Amino acid sequence: MPTGVAIRAVRVQLFDAADRVLLRAGPSALTSRAVTTEAGCAKGVLHRHFEDFDAFLAEFVLDRVDRMDSQAAALREAAGTGTVTDNLADALTALFGSVAVAIVALVTFRDELRARLRRTWPAGVPVLTEAVTMIASYLVAERELGRISPDAEVDALAPTLIGAAHLLFADRRGAPPTTEAVHKVVTTVVGGVVREPRP
Structure with missing residues (x-):
């Protein structure tokens, strides 16, 4: 143009x-x-x-984080439906099958971008910390419904799920992980606290 x-x-x-x-x-x-x-x-x-390219990138990253709000709302609304394992596996696949993994690499790759993001996002990588919040909120909802143990350590389970899923999806050049592989990770992390009947 x-x-x-x-x-x-x-x-x-x-x-x-x-x-x-x-x-x-x-x-x-x-x-x-x-x-x-x-x-x-x-x-x-x-x-x-935009002031410069790093200002553009910072706004781009924060815009993509804001887009996660609808994913988070949909996941919370799924509490009490389907199975906990399926809901988590679907949410992680949607999250990491998007641009999220590439944004993590971008933030890691560019020092100036990280510095700019720190002005409004003081800790962590924005996409990952928002994802942890999303998963934790869902797990709390399921705990309140009795579908996971009342003593489930949500603050440990959520970052563990995000970290494990990120590693699973991080190979940008390889084939994406299978549905079975994602379910296996989720089951390994939350299997001990899920109280719903196993399929």
Whole structure:
């Protein structure tokens, strides 16, 4: 698109382009030129809307974290339905089958991005810490419904599930893990506290 032509929803267009570049080629390929080329706009468009490329990336990461709110709400609403293991496996697959794994790599890859994120996100990698909160909230709901043990250590189970799932999905170039592999991880982590009948 030529310079000077108005772009509707510039941020959305640029963020979606960043998603595609990141998923296709990884964090080292994510440059301002790669994003604007993918978005089909002039390079200056990005710099008119963001202070610099790291400012763009910080807003991109936080936007993708905000998008997790709907996933978290859907998971909480699933409490008491289906099985705990299936609900967790589905949530982890949806989370890590998205751009989340690539965002973790991006944050790790770019020092300036981490520094900028620290201004508003003081601890942890935003996607992972938000994911832990999402899983913990769901486990608390299931504990209240009696589907997991009342003494289940949610604050330990949630980060364990996120860490194990992240490792399972982290090989961006390999085939994604099978449904069985994800279920096995979930069962290993929560099998001792699940109180619902086993399928």
